[in-house]
Amino acid sequence: xxxxxxxxxxxxxxxxxxxxxxxxxxxxxxxxxxxxxxxxxxxxxxxxxxxxxxxxxxxxxxxxxxxxxxxxxxxxxxxxxxxxxxxxxxxxxxxxxxxxxxxxxxxxxxxxxxxxxxxxxxxxxxxxxxxxxxxxxxxxxxxxxxxxxxxxxxxxxxxxxxxxxxxxxxxxxxxxxxxxxxxxxxxxxxxxxxxxxxxxxxxxxxxxxxxxxxxxxxxxxxxxxxxxxxxxxxxxxxxxxxxxxxxxxxxxxxxxxxxxxxxxxxxxxxxxxxxxxxxxxxxxxxxxxxxxxxxxxxxxxxxxxxxxxxxxxxxxxxxxxxxxxxxxxxxxxxxxxxxxxxxxxxxxxxxxxxxxxxxxxxxxxxxxxxxxxxxxxxxxxxxxxxxxxxxxxxxxxxxxxxxxxxxxxxxxxxxxxxxxxxxxxxxxxxxxxxxxxxxxxxxxxxxxxxxxxxxxxxxxxxxxxxxxxxxxxxxxxxxxxxxxxxxxxxxxxxxxxxxxxxxxxxxxxxxxxxxxxxxxxxxxxxxxxxxxxxxxxxxxxxxxxxxxxxxxxxxxxxxxxxxxxxxxxxxxxxxxxxxxxxxxxxxxxxxxxxxxxxxxxxxxxxxxxxx
Amino acid sequence: xxxxxxxxxxxxxxxxxxxxxxxxxxxxxxxxxxxxxxxxxxxxxxxxxxxxxxxxxxxxxxxxxxxxxxxxxxxxxxxxxxxxxxxxxxxxxxxxxxxxxxxxxxxxxxxxxxxxxxxxxxxxxxxxxxxxxxxxxxxxxxxxxxxxxx
Numbered sequence: 001x002x003x004x005x006x007x008x009x010x011x012x013x014x015x016x017x018x019x020x021x022x023x024x025x026x027x028x029x030x031x032x033x034x035x036x037x038x039x040x041x042x043x044x045x046x047x048x049x050x051x052x053x054x055x056x057x058x059x060x061x062x063x064x065x066x067x068x069x070x071x072x073x074x075x076x077x078x079x080x081x082x083x084x085x086x087x088x089x090x091x092x093x094x095x096x097x098x099x100x101x102x103x104x105x106x107x108x109x110x111x112x113x114x115x116x117x118x119x120x121x122x123x124x125x126x127x128x129x130x131x132x133x134x135x136x137x138x139x140x141x142x143x144x145x146x147x148x149x150x151x152x153x154x155x156x157x158x159x160x161x162x163x164x165x166x167x168x169x170x171x172x173x174x175x176x177x178x179x180x181x182x183x184x185x186x187x188x189x190x191x192x193x194x195x196x197x198x199x200x201x202x203x204x205x206x207x208x209x210x211x212x213x214x215x216x217x218x219x220x221x222x223x224x225x226x227x228x229x230x231x232x233x234x235x236x237x238x239x240x241x242x243x244x245x246x247x248x249x250x251x252x253x254x255x256x257x258x259x260x261x262x263x264x265x266x267x268x269x270x271x272x273x274x275x276x277x278x279x280x281x282x283x284x285x286x287x288x289x290x291x292x293x294x295x296x297x298x299x300x301x302x303x304x305x306x307x308x309x310x311x312x313x314x315x316x317x318x319x320x321x322x323x324x325x326x327x328x329x330x331x332x333x334x335x336x337x338x339x340x341x342x343x344x345x346x347x348x349x350x351x352x353x354x355x356x357x358x359x360x361x362x363x364x365x366x367x368x369x370x371x372x373x374x375x376x377x378x379x380x381x382x383x384x385x386x387x388x389x390x391x392x393x394x395x396x397x398x399x400x401x402x403x404x405x406x407x408x409x410x411x412x413x414x415x416x417x418x419x420x421x422x423x424x425x426x427x428x429x430x431x432x433x434x435x436x437x438x439x440x441x442x443x444x445x446x447x448x449x450x451x452x453x454x455x456x457x458x459x460x461x462x463x464x465x466x467x468x469x470x471x472x473x474x475x476x477x478x479x480x481x482x483x484x485x486x487x488x489x490x491x492x493x494x495x496x497x498x499x500x501x502x503x504x505x506x507x508x509x510x511x512x513x514x515x516x517x518x519x520x521x522x523x524x525x526x527x528x529x530x531x532x533x534x535x536x537x538x539x540x541x542x543x544x545x546x547x548x549x550x551x552x553x554x555x556x557x558x559x560x561x562x563x564x565x566x567x568x569x570x571x572x573x574x575x576x577x578x579x580x581x582x583x584x585x586x587x588x589x590x591x592x593x594x595x596x597x598x599x600x601x602x603x604x605x606x607x608x609x610x611x
Numbered sequence: 612x613x614x615x616x617x618x619x620x621x622x623x624x625x626x627x628x629x630x631x632x633x634x635x636x637x638x639x640x641x642x643x644x645x646x647x648x649x650x651x652x653x654x655x656x657x658x659x660x661x662x663x664x665x666x667x668x669x670x671x672x673x674x675x676x677x678x679x680x681x682x683x684x685x686x687x688x689x690x691x692x693x694x695x696x697x698x699x700x701x702x703x704x705x706x707x708x709x710x711x712x713x714x715x716x717x718x719x720x721x722x723x724x725x726x727x728x729x730x731x732x733x734x735x736x737x738x739x740x741x742x743x744x745x746x747x748x749x750x751x752x753x754x755x756x757x758x759x760x761x
Contacts, residue, residue, distance in 0.1 A: 004702050011699075018688075352644065353642035353643060526701055
């Protein structure tokens with residue numbers, strides 16, 4: 001059973017337990033001693049089931065069960081045991097004697113056990129991971145207060161002053177919640193942030209100004225502006241680089257110097273250019289508030305970097321990116337030798353209910369022509385692609401070629417938000433069509449159904465990598481993704497959280513140049529989180545404890561689905577300050593983002609949100 | 612306090628009726644996106660639970676029978692069930708971004724059935740609150756003559 005299914009089963013068991021305990025209390029109050037006894041038995045059984053599900057969850061990773069083990073489980077255990085010991089004998093004798101059995105000593109403990117179970121049900125939704133001391137105090141105080149109120153309503157309640165210690169406990173818990181913890185996570189490595197006070201500003205970490213020998217300069221002028229685009233036969237308001245959606249495609253040969261001058265005509269919220277998956281020098285990365293200030297209307301910023309990485313990449317704004325990318329501020333960046341045969345880049349984007357690919361049709365080609373389709377997911381959610389009419393090879397993922405990719409057919413390709421897949425095939429004599437999420441994207445026909453999902457962790461052949469699952473890591477970071485109430489930019493919200501905190505309160509990860517860094521990302525929530533670290537590609541080590549058995553996977557965006565745990569690694573070889581965030585940009589805007597900083601690098605930019 | 616209880620339980624009932632309206636707004640919104648059910652989400656996750664708690668507190672302060680106090684919290688519990696139906700449905704689908712299956716739709720459909728229970732519970736609370744307010748006197752003061760339910 002998958003961890004996601006276990007989470008659902010655990011919640012169901014908790015719901016039934018809460019219903020059982022409350023039901024027993026209500027039945028006792030309604031003078032139905034036999035019914036109350038039966039419900040009490042059900043509640044005890046379901047509570048024991050819940051212990052099993054919590055233990056099973058812990059085997060998927062401590063994070064999945066932490067709140068159950070340290071707080072809500074023991075709380076329900078104590079309350080349930082007290083209810084059995086006090087209410088049980090009274091209900092038994094009442095049932096035997098045929099008396100009502102509705103004394104407060106029977107009713108109140110049963111209801112309190114119900115409150116404890118309900119707390120266990122609500123806690124994962126409202127607070128999530130981790131359960132802190134403050135959360136423990138508040139939760140216990142709430143259950144105790146509800147119990148006291150019930151006791152007083154039931155009749156012979158304790159005096160009012162008994163609320164005072166409970167109130168104090170709750171307030172102490174709330175106060176503990178406001179104590180902000182560490183703002184730095186060194187991942188087990190040394191913590192000196194700015195040795196000897198000689199930091200280098202991230203603004204000075206610029207790219208080279210000349211191409212590599214033999215390369216040329218590729219100059220582009222981009223002006224971000226409001227525009228109108230035609231989508232599915234209707235006019236849609238959009239924002240575009242040079243008024244185009246997608247923006248002008250950038251192509252280069254390896255070793256060229258790419259220079260893009262960005263202007264902003266009328267995008268009030270500001271714009272930047274972020275080179276997604278391209279490991280540019282930090283000052284060229286386009287993360288507002290981290291590597292530059294956003295370009296305001298009338299402003300300008302020049303980006304320069306060497307096109308060293310061959311492959312399929314894309315660019316997009318990183319300022320108010322949740323809105324900006326959705327509105328159309330994105331385009332493609334393809335680096336490599338001039339294509340052989342047909343080579344087409346498909347930046348897939350959704351406007352409302354219409355998903356478009358940037359071109360109207362797959363290119364015509366004579367049978368036997370080599371074809372390369374470069375799929376780019378510019379949306380915030382994964383897309384599922386199917387290709388009919390031909391077998392193909394998945395030759396590259398996130399710009400990096402796979403090792404010995406075999407031919408596949410009749411499979412579904414699940415492309416994470418922000419990710420890229422390069423598909424290669426030889427043009428057959430018949431029709432080829434591309435479908436996305438069960439709808440025709442390019443070409444006609446009925447979307448294939450029931451094709452199995454292609455698992456990229458078991459595709460292609462293994463090859464040597466500079467480090468691997470057995471390496472000794474200089475720093476290890478763990479990111480537990482969840483939802484819960486947290487401060488986002490100082491405002492309490494139902495946020496998307498990392499280790500229980502939301503941006504900008506998630507501790508900054510600190511690395512030193514040359515470190516080998518391990519990052520474990522666990523998803524405790526119910527949404528998919530495409531994780532994206534700027535400035536570095538990561539090597540996938542394991543998913544859910546299973547090592548990659550096919551081609552090595554160097555990714556810049558990996559989908560951590562509900563209940564999944566990914567272990568990835570990278571070499572800290574690109575000094576700077578970098579965003580590390582969920583590429584469902586709506587989630588990032590609601591807190592699911594943090595910084596990764598190199599020791600000795602400072603940022604003069606403040607007030608921006610990096611989003 | 613009895614009048615406050617009646618008003619709050621009435622508001623709770625109205626909020627649930629409005630919630631049905633917002634559900635239809637979300638279902639017919641084009642294009643269908645994250646914001647389609649924004650009103651439905653806010654009402655369901657914040658307003659109805661809050662009104663349910665306030666009604667229960669008002670019932671307790673008005674020294675209403677334990678049964679009425681308990682029933683006031685029923686909408687809160689049923690809201691949790693509403694959320695769990697979505698959670699379980701999503702898990703069966705494989706995630707909130709995945710296509711639904713016959714099995715997950717079977718579960719999702721229960722969201723509407725449970726909604727009827729929610730409406731029924733709120734209506735019952737409102738009816739009992741009115742009956743309680745009409746009992747004996749309309750004086751809005753502590754009622755020493757009312758025996759605590761047990």
